[in-house]
Structures are given as structure tokens and as C-alpha cells.
Amino acid sequence: MKILVINAGSSSIKYQLLNMDTEEVLSMGLVERIGIEGSRIVHRVNGEKHIIEKEIQDHEVGLKYVLSLFTDSKYGVLKSLEEIDAVGHRVVHGGEKFASSVRINDDVLNTMEMLSFLAPLHNPANIMGIKAATELLPNVPHIGVFDTAFHQSMPEKSYLYAIPYEYYEKYKVRRYGFHGTSHRYVAQRTAEILGKDVKDLKIISCHIGNGASIAAIDGGKSVDTSMGFTPLEGLAMGTRSGDIDPAIVDFLIKEEGLTSKEVITILNKKSGMLGLTKKYSDMRDIEDNAIAGDKVCRTAFDIYEYKIAKYIGSYAASMNGVDAIVFTAGVGENSPIMREEIAENYLGYLGININKEKNNVRGKETIVSTEDSKIKLMVVPTNEELMIARDTKEIVEKNLDELKL
């Protein structure tokens, strides 16, 4: 079964074509600057990268061109587009409506549109991608896989804010959490690597990238996560503040003469590592400068690690125990020093010992704790696209079975 995975942003489409009989990636790429001057496609096939400059006015034009590349004489991996059996779409917000992946029909699409008020920057872009793909591939099933779905298992005590309950009743103001597809993949892989049933494990999954969130996963179910109503809550990130006292918003509105929207933009785009250092949002720059003795970068790096450690501690308490703490995403997978400092400075009381040699690893599945460590410390590179393709395959196969009955 061949499955196309699409992750549509407002001006970009990330795509992967997978052969799900072997879970092999046949081709992948990125359409960028859609509707903007300088649009192009970065297309990868057979280990080669091709950059194709092309005017791309909208998502449908971009996707149509990507599909033509799949059967192209030079870049092609398919004889015909009929070989594509299904399409899996990443959708950011599923609200309280979607606790798992679903086959997209008109009703589902309407519900996604209704949920756009919760994710005005993301859901409309995801929907554009779905509309373009269903237009171009109308005869195959399209499946929606939601970033929030995995966290729908959170109990009320995790997802309710202690604010007047009517705001939850009226507007569904609550914690939703994001990166769910990544946390779900990490939990499954962790159980496989440890040779255990995920139902018997308490896992803290640390998705530490430019955007970052931590999830407490008890028995395979998310019971808490650090992002909330929006991805702004939780850890200090590349450009996001993470947790702050909400009274700061009103204070800045008054003192700086800003609108609330401007303050929220500052908290999303100009805060976090960028705000603290005034220069860098990329953790490689901050890490390099911190090691070289730059005090500002050292402080930013300390804050970054400290927030991660605080969430790990609180989730060990939430679950009344933890078996494995797992690092994933850009920084989590690729920064041995961050993992080492967190383990050594903050996690010793849990009986965690890091094996420095094993920890000297980037982007590779590894148990980085010592044999006698009470809790496993691990690196598990995430793979959201594969998870989307697996969900898509499962739903398509189930539907086929139902049709046969």
C-alpha cells in the first residue's frame, strides 16, 4: 500500500510518499513560499536533493506539481498516480471532537472548519491542503491525523484551567496540548525498544525542538502535557515564552502602548531563547556560545534546561513514578550536553545515572542511562509522518474490511 502524507502550512506543503508494505520512504519534500515570490520545491528521491524553482500560486498548483514529480521520467517513483492508495493529512487542532484519526468526509471537514477558531493560524492552512488533495486525488480515502488527539485522554484535573468554568462551557477554553502524534510515536517506540507493553510503562516524552513540549504518558495514554490552549504554554522555546504570569500581558499593553494581539505575537515570536539572548533562536548557536563562555547564552541555556527539568519533576509526581524519560526532536535528539546537564543537575534524586559515552549520540535510538540507573533515559528520534501513514493504513484497511462484511 502506497500512502502520501501531507502537512500543509499557510505558505508551505511538506510531503512524504511511503510504501507501507515496507514502511520505506519513496520520496519526500517541501513546497515553500506558496503565493510568494521565489516559490520553489525541494524534492528528495533516491538520496538526492533537487531544487526546482517554479511559480506556485496556491496549494493546489503546488500539490499538482508534486504529484507530477512522482511520475516524472527523471524524479519519478511511480508508474501512475493510481498507485497512491490513500492520503494522510496532518491537522493541528481536533478540539474535543477528535480523539483519534478519522476518514475525512464533508461532515469531518465542516467540523475542522468550525474548530478553526481554536487554531486560526494552522487549521485553515491544513484545510487548504486537504481541499487541494481531495480535488487532485478524488478517488482515494483521505485521513485526518490530529496533533491534539493523543492528549484527549487527559483527565479534567490536567486539562481544566482554574478560571471561571463558564469559559470552558461557552468557548471550550481548556488545555489541549500539541505534538500528540510525535509523543504517541515516541511512547510506542520506547515500549518496543524496552521489550515491554506500553500499558505497563510510565513514560515522560520530551519533544524538544524549536517548538517544545513534554508529555506524561501512563499506560500508553497521555495524562498531561506542557502545551495548553495554544502552543504558547509550557517550556521556554526558540521564540516562545512558555509559562508566564498572565498579568504581564496587561502590564505590557499599558507600559508599551501595545495591543493584546501585539503582546501575544511578542510572546510567540520574539521571546524564549530569542528574547533572552536578543540574537539567537537556534539552540546550536546558543549552545556553542554558552560553551565558549558567553554569559547571556549560558543563562538562556540554563533557563531552557531548568524548565525541562521542572516539567520532568512535576510529571514524575503526576504519574506517581516514571520508568523512562525520552528525548526527541531537533534539540532532544541532537544535544548530548543538554541531556547530560539535565540528568546530572536535576534528576539524580530520582536515581537516574547517565552514561556519558552512550549519551554522545545524535539522532539515533539509544538508551543513554547506565545499566544500574533506576529510570531509563533514552533518545528516540521522532517520526510523525510514519505515524500518520500508519494511522492512514489502519483506517483504510478497517474500512475495506467493513465494506467486505
Ligand code: ADP
Ligand atoms: P521544529 O520542528 O519545532 O521547527 P526541530 O525539531 O526541527 O524544530 O528542532 C529545531 C531545533 O533543533 C533548532 O533549535 C536547532 O538548533 C536544534 N538542533 C538541531 N541540531 C542540533 C544540534 N546538533 N545541537 C543542538 N541543537 C540542535
